[in-house]
Amino acid sequence: MSTRRHSLSRLRPVSLSARLLAGTLIATFIASASPAAAQAASLEPRVKKLESEMKAVQRKVFPGASDRFFEPEISAPTAAPNTTGVSASAPITDLLQRVDTLENQITRLTAQTEENGFKLGQLEKRLTLIEEKAAAAAAAAVAPAPTGTTGAPGAGVGAPPARVTPAAGAATTGAAAAAPSAERVAAVSAIEKPQTADAGEDAYLYGYRLWEAKFLPEAQAQLRFALDKHPKHKRSSYTRNLLGRAYLDDGKPSAAAKMFAENYEKEPKGDRAPESLYYLGDALIKLNEKPKACIAFAELAEVYPDVAAGRLSDRLAAGRRSAGCK
Template structure:
């Protein structure tokens, strides 16, 4: 539309000049003619200003500069979108790598525990039975338990908690501080300290699985093993004591776990492994053997005859 108008105005402008060129030689040279000539020239200049409002070419500048601006914006937007997509893909790839590594670590830990449990079960089967810690009750691995043993197990682990037990467990308050991990451990400790061993086992298992890097983790694994050992389940306790010792030998409860591992082996009549654990304890933690855990260490040594 702009160029069409420009062409039409240019034609009018050309016609004006043609008229001026043909009429000028024949115009009379008097005052009235001079005035008419000046008026005609003024009209031509007015027409020129109308056709070319900007003589420096700025009339068409907005159309010439608009397209690069749009292209620049589009290019910037496209570049930003691609950059965002690549960043998100990098983040997803890194997250996938971390998850894969974590899954491999968990699978390896489960495999190691399974191997240790298989070794303990194989030893128990070859010995012909399992001795319950603190109960003196022997159960044959190849025969069903006797009526008395069944009655003892039913007494120790009822089919379902009674209303009184539920009320007693609910009466134990769970701490509420700014350290949720410590709260979970402390609640498990309170359950164990009150003698609610199955509930403590469940709570502490949840804690150690969800907080493997917490500063209370060494306490949690050790106490979980004790919750099983105090519940007469030495076979279930032993893997947790071993894991806690192997995870961090400098941990606050690593030495305790090694000594309790010896107790678990004694409860399982595994004298050889009990002696190995006791020897490693005295060699690795001489300060504990002569200090805080001296009484427990000497009591365990008195229960077995080691070479």
């Protein structure tokens, strides 16, 4: 009996010490866990807000909500099963993992947006190229082809309809036009061809004389020949402008507008660039494109103020009235 009591007296102090130590450890754990729990609680609303905004961005970028492109929901990684009954990771660690997930999703969306922007730019370039080719094809369709490319020996001047006989046909802009009469051929042949040492000047002047004599198809063919044969000649600005006027006088405002615009764009400092802007506006009025005509007139006044206030002032004012420019 005394031996049993002695054993119990030895066990009781040990049990009490263990209980005190356990209590101390629990208090320490609770004290150390409280700041982490408080920090997690403060971060939780912010993370939830980020996650909801991320979902909204995903729905905006990928409205189909297809799993092929993104995960439909952003969620924290699932913790491994824990059989001990204690959380495998602290709350702050879970929040940091969720923030990492958000950052990864944002990186993916940013890369996708940049890739889409690049592809859109490539499509726009292709569309511009297609439009330019279509415009060039339209211009080629309405422009008359020269009926002759040989000139008098040493003259450097093309041989448009002056060399054409009724059997060979005539320069035309329609699908099927009648051959010129003998009288017209004789009248065109009577137009004197200049023959000097400057073949480019001769080609332009001959086209001018044909235009002045109202032989418009013949003038168009000759001026086109002059441009093709002497594209860098000092008279190139004159030639394009006059070719546009020949189209305009011949009732072809669309072809005229293209030629006037080409002259201004290719040689903005050319001698007839201001006139081409004015006649471009005139052609656009005839095409019932009055707002665009006002743009051409405004460009003339802005780029060439001296000419707009000088030799073209009266015609510019009349053109603006016709177009209803404000």
